[in-house]
Each structure stands twice: as C-alpha cells, then as structure tokens.
Amino acid sequence: MQNKLLKIINIFITFTICLSLLPINTAKAAATPPTTSEVYQTTPPGIAMKDFVSKADTYKDGTVNSAKLFEAGNTTYDNSTDIYQLLSSDGGQEQTSSFWGKVSSDDGGSSSVNNYFDLSKPQVISAWLYMGDKSAYSGSSDDTAKGLPDGLAFVLQDDTRGTQAIATSANEGKTAFGEGLGVWGVASSSDNTLSNFVDPSLGAIQNSWALEFDTLQNSSPAASGSNYDDYFDGLTYSGVKIAKGQHMAWDYPANVGINQNNTSANMGVNPNDSGNTYYGKNNNWGNIFTGYKNHYYYGLNHRDVIHSMYLTGYTSDSATNVYNSWHHFKLSYTPPAAGSTLAKMSYIFNDKTYDGTLKSYLDYDKKTNVTVDISKFMRDGNTKVRWGFTASTGSQSSSPSTFAVIMQQMPNVANIETTTKLYDLSQYDADDNLGREIKDLDKRPVSITAATKDPDYNVANGDKLRLDYNLNYISGFEGTGSDITTNITLPSNVDFSPDEDNNIGQIIYSGFSDESKNRTVPISATSLTSDNKVALTLDALNSENENIKIELFGTADAQTTPTTVKGQHASYQSLHFLDDIMSPSFIINDRLQLTTNDNLDLGTIQTGNESNNQVNLNLAMNYLNSSSFDTKGVTLYTKVDDKTATKTTISTADGKTSYDIANDIANSTQFSADYLGTGTHKITVYAIDSMNRVSQSITYQVKVEGKQLKLDVDPNYSFKNINKVAPDGYVKRKGHWKVSVISSDTPWTLTANGTELTLENDASQVIGPMFYRDKNGNDFSMLNQDILIAQDLSSDSKTTDVSGSWANDKGILLHDDQDNMAGKYQGKIHWSLIDSV
Template identity: 30%
Template structure:
C-alpha cells in the first residue's frame, strides 16, 4: 500500500508540472515554445457589463487588455488560477445597473447569441494533468453576487460554485443540496475533475465516463441530485463526454488550448415555458475559421431544453448570466474572453456569392439532388457579398472593422458598401483600400454604426451590404476548386466571423443561341412572339427539357423565365399593363429584349441575342348610356342640364407626350316619329355654344403626361352650365327622346 501511495503521489506531481502558468497562456506569442499562445480576439472594457461577485475566496479578476500579465488585445476574465487551491470564482452580468444602455442580461423572450473563448488549463498530453474543477455558465434570477452557499472558508470543489455543496456527511440529501445551490437557475457545467471518490463531498461524477465532461441541469431542484449511500450523484443532463476536434479523448477541455463556445437562446413558443439553448462547442479556430468535427463534417452542436418556469421570473423576462468556478485541492487556469453580449448588441453577419450570369443564383453547398449548386463557369459575373444586419440591443454595433480575405480566381472590378436605414433609404460608401489590395485581403473600418429600434425609427442604419463585383477566372482547362475564405467584423461591443461558400469553376461546354425571327411591331394589348434555336459546340443533340430561356426587358434587373419543351422555341411577351401602368413586360414605344438560355443542371448559359419590339399603343374613348334631366313640356325655350350618369373617358396607351383631340357629333333626338325641336349642344368654359346635331364639335384635348396607360375623365371637367347640354327651342310633346353620340379621338385636328 505504501508503494502504491508513493507511485500515485509521483504521477500527480509530474502531471501538475505539465500545466502552463498564466503568464505563458497570456503571452500572446504565436510560437511560445512551439505552441501558438495567441490570445483570442474579444471585447474590452468588460467592467461596463460584468461584476465580480462578492463571495468568499473569490479568485476572479478581470485582466485588462495589454496590461500586466495579459499581453493580448482582449480583456480576459480569470475565474481561477493554476496553483490557487480552495478558491472560488464568479462573474455576473450587470442586469440592474442604473446605466440602462449598459444593462447586461438574457431576455428569455428574444433569440440571442452569446459567444466566448474559454480556457481550462491542463496539458496537451493524453490523460492531461491534475486539473480542477472547471467552470459553469449559469442563467439565474437571484443577484449579481449569487454563489453556492459556503460553510466556513470553503465549499466542495465539485459544486463549481453553482451546484449544492455538501459540508458534512449528513448533507447528502437531494433537498438539502438543492437549497444550498444557486436558486432560480439553470447551469451548463464544463467539468474538468472526475468527482467519483465514493465520498460525501466528491461523488457527483460517479455515473460519468470521462475525465472532462459537459452537462446541464437545474441546481435548485432536488431532482438534479440522485441519492446514494456514499455521496449524491449529479444528474448530468445533455452529457457530452468526447470532442474529436481536440484530438484528446479524456481531457478534451483541459488540453492547454483555447476553446470557442457559441450559445444561442431560442425562446419558448407562445403559451409554453420550454425554451432551447443551442450549444456549439469548440466551433472555431484562433483565426476565426470554423472548426469542423472530422467524424460528422460539421461543427460540434448540442440542443438543450430549458424550462423557464424554474427561474421564477414572474412579470420579468430578464436573467442574470455569467460564470462560476471553484477549486479544491487541484487547480487550473479558468479563463474567459467574451465576444458578444446580446442585450448590448445582437446582430448577424452572412456571406454569399451570387452568380449573376446564371440568373443571380446564390452558390450553396451541393447536394445529391443538386450536385452543381456551387458550380460557376469561367468568365461568369460574380458578386461576393457580406451582409451585416442589426437585430436588437441597447447600443449600436459600433467601430466595426472588416477584415476580409476574398476568394481566389475572381478578377475583382469594384467594391462598395451599401447602407440601408430603418426607413428603407440607402446610402453608399467607397472602400478605398480596394485599389491597393494585395493577396485578396482588405481591412476597412466602416464609417457608420448599425442600430435598429422598432419603437424609434428615425433613420438609424439597420444593415450594411459589402459587395465585391468581378468575373470568374480560371486559367486551366480542368475544373478549378476555389476554397472558402474567412472574414471578421470586429466592433467594440460585438465580433462576428463568416466564411464564403467554396465553389468550382468549370469551363463552358458551349451553348449557342441563334436568333431565328425578326424585330416586330405590335399594338398595345397584343403579344410578341420571339423565336430562337439552341445548339452545342460539339454538335450533340439538344434536350430542351433541360433548358430555360431568360428574357431581360429594357436591361431591367427582372427577367421573364420560361422552361423549354421544344427547339427551336417561341417565347411570347405581352404588352398588357396593369391599371397603375405597372408590369414586367413591354412599355409603349421601342423595347429591347435580350434572350439567353441556361442549362438547369449545369447552370451554364448561352450567348445573348437581342430583339427590338415596338409597341404602337392606342387611343380610345370609353362612354356609356347617359341622360338629361326630365322637364315639364309647357316650357318652350330652355337649356336642359345633364343627369349625374354621364361617363366619358379618353384612354391613351401611346408614348408619353402624344397629343389627343376628342370630338362629338349627335343624331337628331326622336321619339318614334316625333323629333325634338332643338338638339344637343356643346358649351365651352367661356359660354360659347356649338350645335352637335350632325356636326363634329371639338369637346376636349390633351397631352399624355406619363408612361403606361393614362385615363382622362372628360365629363369631370364640365360644370352644370358647360359641356354637352340639351337645348329646347319650341314646345315639345311629352315622350322619351333619344339620340346617338359619336365620339372621335385622334392625334391631330
């Protein structure tokens, strides 16, 4: 037994020596004794948003950027330090501070993202080192000094500062443990010490299989602790016991390396208390590129359910959030660097590549059904876009520095930032660094900050689109694979990373489109039939069912698309317009229509052909049956006014600026054989009178003032004493008299 004890003491001592001191971890040396000790990028001025908890033996300290031990450009939270045993650590968001713009909390009713870098000490060797005890991310509704109840000067290391802490063997009861934990809370532990000693204060991990593990539960619920006659066992929900991205099977946290964590809170559905927390763990490399699990080809992800009723929020929706940790007889450097604080600024960044040549198609990851989803062809016009959008928060996303590595094999011609405010107004900013770009790398600080407040839309910039236009350029006859590239957008209160879609440049096989018809002229309301014939450069048979024809009218961004079933093909384009003059087809006058064909499988496009279509337009009158007022027959001389049922419209679909003239003539008014003594007359605005009976009289004129169809309401310009009236010159027999008016609209007198 003495021999075994001596052996154990020796191996533990050797392992302890393997841990790196804090000064080495924070040296910010890219090659410190063969290890990249770069301090990850993150936020500074953390004291604005986080509070060091007032608890016994709190070892937590905020190490400002570029100060003392911390040689990096980010603030580092030291929760516990290697060599300091029997210590506690806790840091909490300032949920209730008086400065509302800096209040830091999780709102359970909003989707929010927390991201950070975490360091757990240890050694980069199989089996690691003697580390303890880890950290826990905690959401709670207590205070910014919350911590496990401490008896005397210490708590059990296995509590991590959040779970219940046994002080005496009689404490191993679930109810007692729950009372001593942080109340109204949910915790996600990153446990680095295997507490499976069959003792009352070191038994939480008796049912775990890995030295390091990640798990979650509710610290203040008795159901979280399982009764055992030796010591309570922690009920590890959502347990994670391996992480292939680290290369270490047991000590995947304590491997002496930084690990990036992204947590996304998804609110519960209406009427439910079951929210979600999505954990992406070890999901990013130090350079900001994604870290992919070699077994799945994806990032490590775990989705966890969180019952918000356990927070006892009542009428509130805001939680404290932060980290707790503790050490027993073992210790480690527990470090945190924050990248985002959702209540301060929540925003999104996405990258996209658009193949403008093949119908403005966005390149995406290929699938079995769409194996060419990321394929472009040589000389295709491409745009590489970075879309930044502000979602919510108390402060703008500000001081944004874009560090962009653009994809290779694109000849870039232009670069531009387009800002859109919350009223939809757009403004632009040039990227001056574009002209001097080397190695496709650009660093540019955005001139404007992003912000959005749905309750106060006063012109804040809501989004920014950074666009680079160019053409695919492959100098080989074989396929060219273009790698995904990284870009970061680092603001003073939020940092985001994105990757472009990897894609393939293929050489075109040669689709030729020939014009087989002539330019045409049509009337308004008619259609134009445009024809074309498709062939391949290798003279192979064309299957038109794999092809679509695209028509761009008057160089517009919108296109008409038609799937083909025959070769040669016919495409019909309409000149009919909507009531408001809108439409996606032809305008009156001369129109240019450009056609090209695209293969729906390979996304290769043909050459373009152009047709000219002239829409002649039309001029017409729309009039309805109308009447004059009823009169007494004893009057023999008078001017009879119109009823209110007159409707005379001139409808003009010709070119803007065209003249029109409207004339009217009338037949005599008759009731059987009886003929009216007098007749219809036209009285102009000056009182001049003209007889319409069997005579054409000018009753209106105008000039077309806009594009599209324009309607002029003629009778609305007449008064009760002007326009067409009925003149009586003698005694008339009672009856119903009628006449036919002929309306003539023409473009000249």
C-alpha cells in the first residue's frame, strides 16, 4: 500500500513542475498511511483485557515475549480501549509474542479468573486486528509483497508450559522466529542436514489447534547458513499452491509430520485428505532448488484456506483512512454431539466496518462449519483449554511491522449468543400457524432476481411484522459486568407506529433464577430517536440460560413493489461484552387481494326449500398494484364456524392479473342449508398464493332455518385393554366416546345394536356381546336387537350430548367373563336415528 502511495505522489510532483507557470491545481496528494499513534488513538470499541489475559515475560530459553498491553488512556497513545500489541515496527527483525486468556493457576491460584475456552460448550471469540500499514501485494495475488511480517495465529492449547508455550526448534528447543508464527514447530534453527532430520511437530505448541493469519508467503528455501525453514507455504496439490497470497488456514500444530521422499513430479499434498501437518522433502528437491540438496525443507499443510486476502494495510484499496486499518475477526465454535469428538468452527474476517455495521455477507471472507477433531488437542480429556494469540516475524524476506489486538468477546468472561429473526405475522407457517419466519436475504444462496420469487425472503405489502433480537447467555464466570446499552437502527419501509398504549414492542426476560427478573417490559414509542433508532438499556446477564428477547412490531410499508429492505445495525455494549448484529434483509412484494360483490350478511336460507337452500359466494382476486399471477396457482381456504378450513386450488396457469373465482370449485364457494345445519353460521374465506402471501379474510354470516336431524359420532371409539379376563365381568369404555344428536324442529329417537368382538386373525375367538346399561343399572344386550339409547320429545333446535350423560359404568359396555387369547378384537355398532318417537 505504501508503494502505491509513493508512486502517486511522484506523479503529482512531476505534474506540478511541468505546470509551474500555470495556476496551482487544488487537487491533493493521496494520504500517507497512518502512524501507529494515529491507529491507536482511533480504536473501535473493545473490552478491558488487563484482568482477563496473561502473558509470560520471557520464554523457557530466555527469549523476550514482545507482547505489550496498552491500557485505555495510555499516556503515549491516549487510546480509548485496551490494546494488546504483539509485534512492533521498531522491535527488530526477529520478534515472537503471545498472550492468553487468564486462568487462576497463572497467579498461583489466588485469582478467581478462569478465562478458558470450554470445548464442551458453544464459544465465541471476537476481536479487532491491526496488522500494520504495509501493502499486501506488489504483483500477483498468488504471492505477497516482500518486507512484511510473517503473521499471527489464534490458538487453542493445553501445553504444559502454560503461558510460556511458544514455537521452538524441535532439536534445540530454542524459541523460533519467522514462519512458525509462534505456534507451528520448526525442525531446527541452524541445521536441517540430512543427517539431522527432526519432526517439526516436536517444536510446536503441544496439544494445540491454530488458525493462522499468514501475511508473508514463505515458499522458497533460505540461503545457506540462515533459517532453513522457509517453505511452509510452498506445498502444492494437483500443481496448484495450497496457500495463495496472504491467507487464513488451520491445522493441528503438534500433529506428527512425516518425511516424504517423493520426486519433484509427485510433489502434492491434499489438505483435506491428509492426516499430517508437516511434510519434509529431502535431496530429491535438488532438481528444483539447485545447491540445497543437502538439507530438508518443510511444507505446512493448510486446511480450509481463504486465499489472496488483504490482512495487512487497509481493509480495501478504496478505504484508505485510519478507520479502515482495523480488521474484524470472529470465530464461533459448536461442540461435538454426544459420543463424538468432531466439533464445528466457523470463522470470518473483515465482516464489519469500524462503527460495527456488518458488511454484506458476500463481501467478507468466511469459512463456515469447518470440522475439527478436538481429541487432537485435548490433554487427558480436558475440555477447558487456553485460548490466545501468537505472532512472529524473522523469515528471510520479512521485516517488522506493528501488530495489535482489541478484544470484543472473550469466551469464558461473558459468552453470549446473539441472533436476529424476522416473522411475518400475517402469513402462515408450515404448521398452519400465523407467524412465518422470513430468512435473511443477505445470506441467500441464489441471485437477487430469483429471490424476488422465493417466499423464504418475501413479505407482502401491509403485512404485520415482528423483529426479534435475542441475547442468550451460554457461559462465563464474570457476566456482562453492567447493564447492556443497546442501540437498534430500524429498517426502512416498515411502519413502527405505536399501539393504543403508545408501545412499539416489548422486552422479554426469561431463564433468571430470581423469578422477579423474569418479566415482560413494554417498549414505549419514546424510545425512538429522531434518526429512526431505538435506544434501550437491558439488564445485565450473568448466568447460563438467562435470555433477553426484544420484540419490535411493525407493518410492511413500501411505496412501490418489489422493494428490497436492507438489514440494519444493532449494537450491544457493556463492561465485559460487546457485539454487533444486523436485522434480516428482505423483500416487500405486492399484496394479494380477495374481494366480494356480496353483502356480508347473506340472510336466511332453509332446509327443504328448493328455491332457497344454498348460498354462493361471488369472489374475485388480484394484486393491489396489478401484478400478474404466476402459474403455480392460488389456494382458497374456507372455514365454517370453528371447523378446520378446507383447501381448494385455483388455477392461474394463464398468469392473468385478476380472476373471478367460480362458485362451483369443489363446493368451496357454495354452501347448502343441509351442509351448514340450522342456526346462525360464520363462513370465512381467504387466499394464499405460491409465495405465501395471504389475502385479507372475508367473513360472511348466514342463518339456516328448517327441520334438521343429524348424528355426530366419532368412529374411533374403543374399550379398555384387559389381561385375559375382565375383573368385573364386563369391559369399560376407553376415553370419552362422542355420540351427539343435532336436531331442529323435530322429535327423535336413537337406537343401536352391536356385534360380538372377534380376534383380528381368528374369528373363532370371541368377546361379548356389547350391552347397554341405563341409569338405573338395567342391562340390555345389543346382540341382534335394537336398544333404545336416547330420545327427545321436543322440537327445539339443539345439540344433545348423548354419551356425555354416561357414567363410567353406564352406557355401552362389553360383556366378558372368560379367559381370552391375547390380541386385537374388533366389532361394529349400528346406529339408527329417526325423526319420531
């Protein structure tokens, strides 16, 4: 980056000399990269690190740890938050450093701090990284510029050296500089001759997992007499470099390396198939590197590489200001399923801007759901391992630069999962419940054009919406340390007008051991600021499973459709916890309309009246802004009173802008008096299209008069299970039998007869017969004869619950006084309902 700037300045100077006699041009030269002081004085928000991290001042061989903590308000830099500096531009060519989450053993057990990484629980690391002001590339992005530091690494480890763990030369035990980045092992600091081969993994931080931020391409052997390990980025697979340019990748540093005696034609390591971390080459490499055939060189396996990144310098060529010197990094860990050691890691880089606003999902570097075997770095099954950062420089093409870290989330201080969700409260989910989740358009796997027709990302104009912001406390010994200051920018094209109580939402607190803290707090419209933001102060979170849920209610409100609504930034800030999140992006599409020409009071119809015994609903459908229907059809739902709605598909194969709905489509718009039954009824209709857009409901009322007689029986009744023989000589009913008579303008009589029950696969095995026991205890066999069950002498309109009057030992029962063969027995009841007595 600096080289580019100097070139621009030179051109500008030449230009002004040539035009020295003309009026001075007011254009300015490009700004030079900011100094370390300027970068440190312009820090993004971070949390205090002093009490929660540790470092060794020196390593086992006496090498000085270059890491330095600059607390907020440092007299040199006046920085606003704690900064851990790993490398320094004036610290010399060979530097190595590390810092780790503090655990109680670091100060002899006198501290209660246990800032470890718990492999048995979900964990999050969030940090801002500064990796100097030097340009990443001078030419091809497959390679890097020279004169860069070697890089840094995020590390999980359970090395017995604790805070003194650092990469060393395997055969000498000396602290290693350069491409090892403080975590990868090197074979030797002085001698890699063929007679002195040593496995590099022995020099790594033991019991470890590392994610490297490699800023310098190490892919050529060093000159004789210097560090011979300068080929970590030189391995290829199918003729292509495994690691291109500045990159991120991971592996197990202490995993065994091997000596491969392959010829140059077979140089190739599949990073996904390989079980090894380091690959050594002997004198067969002499065909490529003439003069170095008496030495071993080592390549490093790279898993799940993100290639050709911009780690050093600004976040992009166009973002050349001090605020873009900091790069955000976040790692999310999901523990293994029970009985497994395979966990998931997801890591992202440059995902948000200085103010915390997340960039588009397609605009930052990421690897998701990477599989990691935790058994490779757990010592004796311990799930509580150290986390931290290491860094180093010193390779032959390197030069020092300032590297620094600001923490936003540390895993066991306050580990909080934050999520946002959007629900359309006017649409139905897969279980036919109102409230369908709308997916985030920003993370779509399809083009924006395809997404406009995908119901997953669409709502209808005018739909009721709910935005959820969730904070769930996973783990941590310290908690947030203070209330959580929350600022939410509301999305555009959503009307958040307050309800009758002047509220726009609510905060739901749950999972607190103190029941008084579990409550729902309304969000007043007074929380809205003039710039369309909601400012809230949330209670502190301190214990596992404590949850805060913010619900904001609005209405989709677009002037034109389709309209894409971008996600908006929400920030959480407390003493020990910081995070940023975006609301889901989505599309507002045209609204589906259902209209009628009928009066909603359909009047009165009568049973038995041929000229007035049914109603027809005259319905039409279109879209509010005259959009055309797709060819996938529309489903019409009709619901009578409290019955389950019926569904009928209306063809839209010709894709018109409006449809008259025929009133003979599977009777979905035609209702007879006999079907409805006497009384007053409500008929509700609504439509849902292929994109899940729901029309408004239309509810009619109709009154049915006339004679009616109807039996309502649940055919799935049964008797209780018995063990060989019923103890009372009869078998009682199982559960509540539904037997009801719906009548109007007629008396009635209900009788029944029943068969014996026979074994399912052997009709010779019989239980029974069934019999009816009246309220006075008289028994009447139902075998081959009709028995009076109930009757009504009146002509009133009513529903009579016949079986509801049966006591447990009354009504229809099953005779049984003998041993029975095990199995399932079946029989039948024949009901007769007549309109007389």
